[in-house]
Amino acid sequence: MQRALILLSLFLLLISIPVxxxxxxxxxxxxxxxxxxxxxxxxxxxxxxxxxxxxxxADESGKVTHWVGEVAPxxxxxSQHGWGRARSAEALKPGTKITITLGxxxxxAPVGVVLKILNEKGEExxxxxxxx
Amino acid sequence: MRYSFVPSIKVGVxxxxxxxxxxxxxxxxxxxxGQAEGPAPPALxxxxxxxxxxxxxxxxxxxxxTGRNLTDGRMxxxxxxxxxxxxxxxxxFQSRLTGRPGPQKKAxxxxxxxxxxxxxxxKGIPRLLFYTGGQAxxxxxxxxxxxxxxxxGTIRHIWMDGRELPRNPDGRWMGYSIGRWxxxxxxxxxxxxDERAWLDQWGNVYSKDMHFTERWRRADRDTLEVVYRxxxxxxxxxxxxxxTKVWKRQSGEIREELCAPMDExxxxxxxxxxxxxxxxx
Numbered sequence: 001m002q003r004a005l006i007l008l009s010l011f012l013l014l015i016s017i018p019v020x021x022x023x024x025x026x027x028x029x030x031x032x033x034x035x036x037x038x039x040x041x042x043x044x045x046x047x048x049x050x051x052x053x054x055x056x057x058a059d060e061s062g063k064v065t066h067w068v069g070e071v072a073p074x075x076x077x078x079s080q081h082g083w084g085r086a087r088s089a090e091a092l093k094p095g096t097k098i099t100i101t102l103g104x105x106x107x108x109a110p111v112g113v114v115l116k117i118l119n120e121k122g123e124e125x126x127x128x129x130x131x132x
Numbered sequence: 133m134r135y136s137f138v139p140s141i142k143v144g145v146x147x148x149x150x151x152x153x154x155x156x157x158x159x160x161x162x163x164x165x166g167q168a169e170g171p172a173p174p175a176l177x178x179x180x181x182x183x184x185x186x187x188x189x190x191x192x193x194x195x196x197x198t199g200r201n202l203t204d205g206r207m208x209x210x211x212x213x214x215x216x217x218x219x220x221x222x223x224x225f226q227s228r229l230t231g232r233p234g235p236q237k238k239a240x241x242x243x244x245x246x247x248x249x250x251x252x253x254x255k256g257i258p259r260l261l262f263y264t265g266g267q268a269x270x271x272x273x274x275x276x277x278x279x280x281x282x283x284x285g286t287i288r289h290i291w292m293d294g295r296e297l298p299r300n301p302d303g304r305w306m307g308y309s310i311g312r313w314x315x316x317x318x319x320x321x322x323x324x325x326d327e328r329a330w331l332d333q334w335g336n337v338y339s340k341d342m343h344f345t346e347r348w349r350r351a352d353r354d355t356l357e358v359v360y361r362x363x364x365x366x367x368x369x370x371x372x373x374x375x376t377k378v379w380k381r382q383s384g385e386i387r388e389e390l391c392a393p394m395d396e397x398x399x400x401x402x403x404x405x406x407x408x409x410x411x412x413x
Contacts, residue, residue: 026233027231027233027239027240027241027242028231028241028242028243028404028407028408029407045398047392047395047398047399048389048390048391048392048395048396048399049391049395049396049399050399050403052399052402052403068402068403068406070403070404070407074265074389076265076266076282076387076389077265079167079172079387080172082172084164084166084167085166085167086166086167087167089166105406105407105408105409106241106407107241107406107407107408107409108409109406109407109409109411110406111403111406111407112407
């Protein structure tokens with residue numbers, strides 16, 4: 001029961017993040033159908049209104065797709081949770097291999113709102129908590 | 133007996149030296165590691181229920197708190213308490229295309245919306261009061277209270293020198309504000325608005341003729357309570373009185389949170405618009 005409650009809380013937290021995002025609402029993204037991709041960072045932009053992660057994803061045939069993820073918390077909120085510019089940029093520098101979960105664009109574009117980023121060690125990068 | 137004070141004086145001097153060193157330490161430059169701001173500030177000490185505070189002193193760093201509902205802190209009230217709109221108010225409300233879902237209007241992708249802040253236009257007053265993502269520093273200065281909003285780096289002037297509100301002012305993004313104390317309540321009245329600004333992120337409306345009243349009260353050391361009131365017959369058929377909103381004191385310092393058009397444009401072209409199937413390249 002307790003485990004179910006924890007899982008439910010985590011699920012609610014997950015689906016609530018895009019709703020709280022300032023620009024990227026659940027109108028543009030469908031977080032009820034999250035996708036998880038393995039990619040390689042190409043660029044990271046720690047700027048207002050929301051930071052952006054740029055990464056490449058290769059399919060089985062080797063075809064590469066350029067993806068971009070919108071980080072829902074603002075730089076201010078990220079820095080309050082310990083993810084300042086320098087730490088974030090170091091953790092997501094070009095060439096870094098990531099496993100990223102996104103709420104994908106409803107228009108089918110290679111764009112999504114970031115729900116979770118893991119590095120090769122399985123450590124979570126950035127704090128996806130929205131403002132209080 | 134004559135020399136019995138000497139050890140105490142020595143201890144006092146040593147303590148003073150340590151205290152000075154501590155003070156000097158706290159003001160010494162620290163390595164920010166390439167961040168735009170310094171390390172996260174320590175949490176405020178817990179409130180002692182008997183702790184004294186001056187109810188007429190609102191100075192400090194504050195932030196509007198949010199609650200259980202999405203509208204808490206971010207809008208005047210829940211939707212069921214929005215007063216009926218006039219024909220003009222309804223027409224303007226429906227013309228505002230927002231990405232924020234609400235019960236009275238269908239939302240659109242932000243790329244297809246027309247929220248003025250998506251192009252770095254001013255939030256203005258009252259919208260700055262409903263931005264829970266940022267902080268505000270309040271200052272008491274001669275004849276005025278100043279509110280410095282982290283969002284868009286905006287300063288608001290509230291005249292406390294007894295002057296009256298101007299008659300028939302031209303519109304401003306921030307309006308024109310006067311304040312007075314009624315007991316321990318700071319009453320602020322504002323007129324002269326720019327009606328192109330949105331009341332909140334849902335695109336709620338006010339006209340240039342709105343009379344906006346705030347009643348602020350310092351409930352304890354770390355808490356401000358405020359009730360907002362909109363009198364705007366051009367937009368609403370009756371006054372709109374908000375729920376009691378709570379602002380909590382913050383540690384640390386105000387941050388830079390400017391809206392730079394070059395950053396906003398980059399975001400819109402690379403993220404917001406492609407997410408809605410609009411491509412620029």
